[in-house]
Amino acid sequence: MKKFTTPLILLIFLFLGFSGNAQEKKNFASIQNILYEIVPNDKIDSWVLVYNSYGKNQEVKTSGGKKEYTPQFSGFNLFPSEDSFYYIAYAAGGKMNYVTDLEGLKKFIGKIDNVEEAAIAMTIDGYLIDEEFKDIAGNYYEDRSNYYLDMGKLTSKECPYQKTHYTLTINKSTGAVSQVKDNGTYIELYNKKCANNPRLLKIEKKEEPKDGAKKTTKKK
Template sequence: MKLLFPTLLLLSGLVFGQKAVPSDFKKIPEILDNTELLYPFIVPGKKYDYWSVLRNNPDPDKAIIYESQMPQYMTINDPAPEKGFFQKCLGEDCFSYLIACENSRSAYFSNEQQLRDFIGCVDNLPEAILIANTYGYTVDTTNKLAGSYKIEEKNISLYLSKTKNCPLTKESFLIKINRKTGRLEAKSNGIYVKSEDCGVQ
C-alpha cells in the first residue's frame, strides 16, 4: 500500500499537470508525421525556376526526396554539401538539403534556419509542421496532446511533442507560429509519456 500511493500520486500528477486540448483543435493527419512527406506542400517565399530537396546519397536516384518541375533546358550537377538540416548521423543518408535555381544560378539551403527562410510565409499546415520540426518538435498522431492543430488568419497553433531518450520522455508543447513571419512561440503542456528505464520504448 505504501508503494501504491506514491505511484498513484505520480500518475495523477502527470495526468492533471497537462492541460486538455481545446475542442476547436483538429487531429493532424497521420501522413504529416513523416517529414519527407511535407516537402511537396512547400510554397517557397520567393519564386524559383526549380527547387528540390535531397538527402546526402551518392546515388542520384536515391538522393531525391522531392523536386519541383524542372525546366527542360536545366541540368544541375552540384555536389552535396558537407552538412544539412535534420542531421541524424554521420555519413551517407544522414541529412537533407535543398537546392534552388533562380536565373540559372543554384543556391543551397543546408541548415534549419535556411530552410525556414526558404519557406518564408507559412501558407499551410505542412509548412507549419516543417518549421516546428526545425526546432525539434514532432508530430505524435497517437496522442491529441502532440498531434493537434488549429489554423487561424494570423497564426497556426499546434500541439506537438519533444522526445528525450533514456528514459523515454515525451513532452507536449503548444506551438504558435506566426503565418506572416514564421516566428515560433512554444509553451510546455507537460509530460505525457515517461518510461521507467532506458529499455522501455
Template sequence: MIRFRDQFNIFIFVLSGIFLHAQEKKQFPGISTILSKINPDTKTDSWILVHKSYGKDNILREAGAKKEYESQSSGFNIGIAEEDEFYYIVDFSSGKPEYITDLNALRKFVGKVDNIQDAAVFASTEGYIIDEEFRDLAANYYEDKSNYYLDLGKLTSKECPYQKKHFTLTIGKSAESISNVKDNGAYIELYNKKCTNNPRLLKLEQKEEQKDEPKKSRKPAKRR
C-alpha cells in the same frame, strides 16, 4: 415566433457544425510530402528538394528548369532521423546553386508561414519533431481563421530516462514565430539498467534494504 425560433436553431446547428469541422484534427502526412509542399518566401522559381538515403539522391521536387548540382554529404530532418538519411535543398535564386543543409537555412528559405507545411518547418527549427510512430499524439494539427495548431513531439532527455514529450503549438498564419506552447506531458520514458534513477531498480534496492534490517537489529541471545 415559433418559425423564427426554428430558423434560429437551424442556424446555430449549422454554425456549430462548421466550427467543429474547422477544429477537426488531421494527421500530418510523411516527412517527404510535407517538405514537397513548402512555399518558399525567397524570390526563386528554380529549386530542388532532394532526399538522400544510404548515399543515393532521390529528387522529390524540382521547380523550374532542370539544372546541375552537386550531391551533399549532410542535410536536415524535421522528424525522427533515420541512420544515413536526410534532406537538402538546392536553391538557384542567385543564379548559382546554393545548398540548404540545416534547419536554420531552411527556415530562412521558407520565410513567413503560408501553409501548414511551412508551420511544421518553423516548429522543427525550435526542436519539435513530427513523430510518425505516434501520430495521434505528436503528428497532427488543426486550424482556424487565424492560426495553425500543431501537436508535435520533442526529445527532452537523452540521459536517464530517455524521454519524449508532446506539445500543442500555436503558429499564426503569415507569422514567423510560435505564439504559444502547451505542454501535454511525456508519452515516452525509457530507463535502462545503468539508470541510477530507474524506479524499478530503486524498488528492488528498497526491498533488499528491508530484508537486511531485521538481521542488523537482531540481538544475540543472553546466556544463563
C-alpha cells in the same frame, strides 16, 4: 413565431457543425510529404528537393524545370537519422545554390505559407513530429487566425530519457508563436545504468527486509 424559431435553430446547429469541423485534428503526413509542401518566398527560377539514403539520391520534388546540380554529401533532416538526409538545390539569378542545414532551410522558406511550413519552423526551433506517436505529438488543427500544432520535444537525454508534448499556437499572418502549452511527459525510458530507475528502487526495497530478517534470526 414557430416558423421563425425552427430555421434559427437549424442555423445554430449548422454553425456549430462547421466550427467543430474547423477544429478537427489531423495527423501530419510523413516528413517527406511535409517538405513537399514548401513554398519558397524568394525569387527562385527552379528548385529540387533531394532525399539521400545510404548514398543514393532520390529527387522528391522538382519545381520550375530541371537544372544541372552537384550532388551533396550532407544535408538536413527533420527527424534525425544517421543514414539519410535531405538537401535542396535551387537556381536563382543564373546561379546554383544549396540548402544543406536547418538554418538555410528556414531562410529558404521565408514567410510561413501553410501548416506544413509552420511545423518545419517549429522543428528548426527544437520541436519534433513524432511519427510513432502522431495522436499526441504529430497533429494539428487550424482556424482563420492560427495554426495549432501538437508536437513533441526531447526534454532529457539523461536518466530517464524523456519526451514532452506541447500545443503550439502560431499566428497565420506573422508566423509568430503566441502560446506554448506544456501537455506533460509522454515517454520516459530508464535503463539499468539509471540510478533513479524505479525498478531498481523496488528491488532494493524488497531486499532490505530480507537482510533485516536474517539479522534477527542470528540474534536469537
